[in-house]
Amino acid sequence: MRQGSVRRQGTVPGPRGADELGWDESLYEDEGEGESSATGDGDGNPRSGGRKGTGTTRRRKGRRALRWFALVLAVLILGTAAAGYLYYEHLNGNIDTSPMPEGNRAPEATPNAAGQTPLNILLIGSDARNSAENQKLGGAKETFNGTPLADVQMLLHLSADRSNMSVISMPRDTLLQMPECTDPDTGKVYPATQGRVMTNTSLGRGGPGCTVLAWEKLTNIHINHFMMVDFAGVVSMADAIGGVPVCVDANIHSRNSKGEGSGLKLEKGTTYVQGEQALQWLRTRYGFEDGSDIGRAKAQHMYMNAMVRELRENATLSSPGKLRRLAEEATSALEVDEGLDTVKKLYDLSNELKRVPPRRITMTTMPYEYVGARVQPKPGDAEQLFRLVRDDVALDGKDSKDSKAKKKDQEKTREESASDDPAAEPAEIGVQVVNGTATPTTASVPGRASALVALLRGKGYARAAADPSQLPRQERTVVRFPGADLEGDARAVAKSLGLPPSSVEESTEVTGVTLVVGSDWRTGDVPPKPDEQDDKTPESADAMNGADDKACMHVNPNFTW
Structure with missing residues (x-):
């Protein structure tokens, strides 16, 4: 039951629900007023010593105090938020x-x-x-x-x-x-x-x-x-x-x-x-x-x-x-x-x-x-x-075994997947051939893209053409396509050259079927068979684990004291 539902000497009804919000009722009481000052008789007239209208006045003061409190609170909240936003923008401005x-x-x-x-x-x-x-x-x-x-x-x-x-x-x-x-x-x-x-x-x-x-x-x-x-x-x-x-x-x-x-x-x-x-x-x-x-x-x-x-x-x-x-x-x-x-x-x-x-x-x-x-x-x-x-x-x-299994499943799915659209006839498929045969120590093989163009044309791909530009070194030969409507064509090209299904990959970097000749196929007309991959980190990489808190740098004796 709310306090305001019972007339009680010395008590002024608070704003509706104020007690439920946890506000202190004393905020609304006039300092120095006696208990009788807030109440009247049964006819609504003030009792002896009281002042007519005091309850209404106090309610107004209470409302003004509440409005003032709410205003201050709003200013503080907005001020804090603004300061936070300005500081955030300040930090953003630091970044080059x-x-x-x-x-x-x-x-x-x-x-x-x-x-x-x-x-x-x-x-x-x-x-x-x-x-x-x-x-x-x-x-x-x-x-x-x-x-x-x-x-x-x-x-x-x-x-x-x-x-x-x-x-x-x-x-x-x-x-x-x-x-x-x-x-x-x-x-x-x-x-x-x-x-x-x-x-x-x-x-x-x-x-x-x-x-x-x-x-x-x-x-x-x-x-x-x-x-x-x-x-x-x-x-x-x-x-x-x-x-x-x-x-x-x-x-x-x-x-x-x-x-x-x-x-x-x-x-x-x-x-x-x-x-x-x-x-x-x-x-x-x-x-x-x-x-x-x-x-x-x-x-x-x-x-x-x-x-x-x-x-x-x-x-x-x-x-x-x-x-x-x-x-x-x-x-x-x-x-x-x-x-x-x-x-x-x-x-x-x-x-x-x-x-x-x-x-x-x-x-x-x-x-x-x-x-x-x-x-x-x-x-x-x-x-x-x-x-x-x-x-x-x-x-x-x-x-983890689960992680390795997922990767193998992903590779298998990619190899087995095919476009819903069948491949076009070889003579209708345009193929760009790019030379990516460079290695870390040797330059690209001159004329390698043209050599593969000749190979493709011999297999019926009359629209095959060499791209004069060279991609950054490509370790593995791949056939790329830009979207699902050309996936079937890309797979047909890979199959005709003897490349594995895993060599076919979607890429936003190309606009049509593109054969990128990698450093694994620098010579000859037959691509090399992929080796069984070893996933061990080379010892020469000098691997260090992030949890090793015992590691210590060796000091050259010529620089000790």
């Missing part, structure tokens, strides 16, 4: 973006049986000395405002089912043939290199988009996003995280007699590094192992693994102030592609990444071999590692 490259891209990954697709993100560390802070941190005064180099390059692969993550580092002095790139800011076109150059020069040939193209040309892995950070960005983010544990097996000072080195100085054992010291760790080459970029990549893997564990385990990151600072530093430090241009998109991506536990994260370095003082992808092993990523195979070898 560059476009992904257009054209000449590696094919997108095929969805798994559940319709999920993997995610590939290229992480780039720039050595740009384009500010006083970057110049101070990077040294080498003569390079101020010079052409930046992509001195750290890591491909992060998130599996389609989000159960595991793989990372491949490429040494900065890897020799590659650079593709044609266009600077999105100036429109300047950088032609493809005739010979091979160091991979870190890609950044100066049109920005991070060119680095993406260089990776795709080498690996044939479609890259969805990129993130780039400079020296100052590494320092600010390392400070915001609050320290990451790293380990060395001896005292280290990364500085030689010529003054070369990062300046890192640590005692033997585990140290929490942050800020400039974290940057020194990530840049150290002189002092780790053999003093090469390979040792540096290993140290970077240790740091990333430790950072992931720290972000998961450090309770202080639940602090709003800590998270706010991390958001500020991260959005200011990163340059990303336009697909990651808002805080929400970055937040959604982080939620995808954090689904993977550290024990299912595998860090690797691209298998390599020396060419003088430089390196090149190691034949066989490098391609094996790239294929595992393309095929979404976990590098830790722990794909």
